[in-house]
Amino acid sequence: MKRIVSFIVMSFLLISVFVPSTLAREEGVDLVENVKSAILIERDTGTVLFEKNSHEQLPPASMTKVMTMLLIMEALDKGKLSMNEKIRTSEYAASMGGSQIFLEPGEEMTTKQMLEGIAIASGNDASVAMAERLAGSEEEFVKLMNKKAKELGLKNTEFKSATGLPGKNDHSTAHDMAIMAKELLKYEEITKFTSVYESYLREDTDKKFWLVNTNKLVRFYPGVDGLKTGFTNEAKYCLTATAEKDGMRVIAVVFGAPTSKERNAQVTKMLDYAFSQYKTHPMFKRNMSLGQVAVSKGEKKRIEALTSEPISLLTKKGEGLEHIKQTVILDKNIKAPVKKGDKVGVLKLEQDGKTLVESPLVAKESSPKASWWTLYKRSMGMFTKAGS
Structure with a gap:
């Protein structure tokens, strides 16, 4: 009852x-080229405005960290974690290759600093340090990632790591990545991290470290304030981007662009299309x-x-x-x-x-x-x- x-x-x-009886993507609209898959959705309603091979399973590379950040923000929201809590770096976390903020074994940073390292610089070491804090080990954290994916109804995603490093065999789709981004953006504070173009860690020490956002659109496209890039030799250039304009927030995902310039160009096309053709009416x-x-x-x-x-x-x-x-x-x-x-x-x-x-x-x-x-x-x- x-x-x-x-x-x-x-x-x-x-x-x-007036609300039309049906509102969905227009058939025949061809927005992107030179990418393996793509999708464009409006965040609040989840309406698909454009898609291309959006259910094809592909390696997400560092876009995997969208889910990593989602679980961090959930823990913060539920009071299981605080922004000021100091997170210790294990030897395993410090050993991560690829993009990193060069954490040393035993080094401590706050959750806020770790999030900066993940969101701005795509730090693999910071991602694993946070995974270990939340679940005890990266392996256990990956179980939480896949559990959350299942809760969101994502049928074509399976995580093997908290980072998306090559050789781990993570796979997802443009559709699933957009749904993860939609869920992450419920926590509005995340864009305070993902929208920053440059910042510093260890600023008052002799090990000052400069962070530069791997998502250049946060600087060059008005309204873009996230979310996550990705690149490996297998995945090529990937991006899950979000932008807000006139009260409407959209999410654009691209997998497998040949260059970072092409990746940004294709996402820009999708964002331009959304803001020129659609309007959001906020209710709550x-x-x-x-x-x-x-x-x-x-x-x-x-x-x-x-x-x-x-x-x-x-x-x-x-x-x-x-x-x-x-x-x-x-x-x-x-x-x-x-x-x-x-x-x-x-x-x-x-x-x-x-x-x-x-x-x-x-x-x-x-x-x-x-x-x-x-x-x-x-x-x-x-x-x-x-x-x-």
């Missing part, structure tokens, strides 16, 4: 707007409260239900929305324990009986099982009220 709270958004609040920000749920036998009797992601509707430019029905469905029979972030309901946006958006609502905070003494006091309080 569920409790349903419905809100009808009156048309006078959405003047001169992430972490907005849409009601409360009762928690049976919980330490907290009621918990707020929050939006789990930014929620928008998408139209072609010049078109808009009207007669949008919002329905908040809150789970009724929730039993303790409840963890922060657990699903406790659903928000639906509908037009003429068709669901346009269905997004989970999540618990604002945790509610462990109440002690027997707490439950006893509650029951006595109920009896007292009943007898008064």
Whole structure:
């Protein structure tokens, strides 16, 4: 059983707007060339605006770190990790080759500094150090990566490493990488790292290290603020990019470009297409409260239900929305324990009986099982009220 709270958004609040009955990529649009696969999506709705071989399994190279960063941001959001916590570098982490920030065995950096090393400089050593902190070993962290991929419904992705280094045989697709990026961008703070073009680590020491973003579009394309490049001899030049303009955020993914210049050119084409042809209509920000749920036998009797992601509707430019029905469905029979972030309901946006958006609502905070003494006091309080 569920409790349903419905809100009808009156048309006078959405003047001169209409949602087409269907909105998807246009057939016949040929945006990219000289790449093995590509996809372009709008972040909030996940609508595919363009794709080319988007389900072909290919090596993602360092784009693997999109998932690594996602698990780090999840741990931060759930309070399992803090930005100021010092992370120790093992000998194994320090031994990583390829892109690195040259961590030494035993060296400590904060989570914030490690994230800078991963997001800006694609540090393999920093990625493994964080993997070991979160799961005890890179091997165990990879299990978490694949578990998360399964949760997201990614059927063509399998990780073998936290880094994407050659020889590990990680594989993914443009479609799956876009979904991972969509999930990562729920944590808006990540772009504070991925948008930085240059920075420094160990700035006040004689081992000052200059970080330069491997994603040059953050400097040369207005609105680009992430996310991750990739290159190996096998994978060629890859990029998962995101940009925001006029309230619309899009994600563009390219696998297998022959040069970094070509990679950036093809992503630029996709971004230009999205911003010239489409418009986002924001409806809800992430972490907005849409009601409360009762928690049976919980330490907290009621918990707020929050939006789990930014929620928008998408139209072609010049078109808009009207007669949008919002329905908040809150789970009724929730039993303790409840963890922060657990699903406790659903928000639906509908037009003429068709669901346009269905997004989970999540618990604002945790509610462990109440002690027997707490439950006893509650029951006595109920009896007292009943007898008064």
